Amino acid sequence: MSIRSYPFSFGTIGSELDTFFSEMEERAESFASHSDSIKTMAKNAIPRITGDFYVDLCETPSEIIITCDLPGIEKEDVSVKLLNETTLQIKTKYDRDVSNTDASGIYHLRERRSGAGERIIRLPVEVIAEGAKASFKNGIMEITLPKSVKDPGVPIEIE
Structure with missing residues (x-):
């Protein structure tokens, strides 16, 4: 063979x-x-x-942690919005010139992405916006969303 x-x-x-x-x-x-x-x-x-990016979603007992790889993107070009209790939207904008030539020569291979990206992430549980945090460092964004705590109800004493 x-x-x-x-x-x-x-x-x-x-x-x-x-x-x-x-x-x-x-x-x-x-x-x-x-x-x-x-x-x-x-x-x-x-x-x-074009413009897609990779996302990791981790669930802990008290929160959802989302990590995104956004190489070459500035913090100012990223927006994060909690659309509802179970849906998160992440948008990026990146305007790199995508012509086949530049001042240094002709490209024969071009694999780096360019353009705007958007991800709608369905969360496995309901979260709340209060207490949500997002950090951005070295092209990696981490979003922490606290889980929504459901009231298990009020016990009623039986006589």
Whole structure:
């Protein structure tokens, strides 16, 4: 049995998908250039892979801890919003030039992500905004959300 080598890297598959979806979006926009509502529908129908970021979610007895890797993003370009008791929204904005050339030459490989990112995270339990904390250091954001404590009820004495 021989091992066959492939002429591509599996790390570039995400980049290829980004290019594919961008081309599909451009085609849909040019096809529907006469109607703004169709353009908007086309943009929303094409999934965006660019700008995604990785998230870890950990549950402790008293809180939910979310850690995000956001390399190259400044703290000012990140927003975190608790949409409801079980849904968290994290948005990033990053405007790096994505042309195929720059002052130093022509790119032959480009795997670093650029653009805005958004994650909607469904939390496993209800949390409260009071006491929530977020920290950002060296491209890593950590969000701590206290769990909502449900009142187990008031016991009624039986006579």
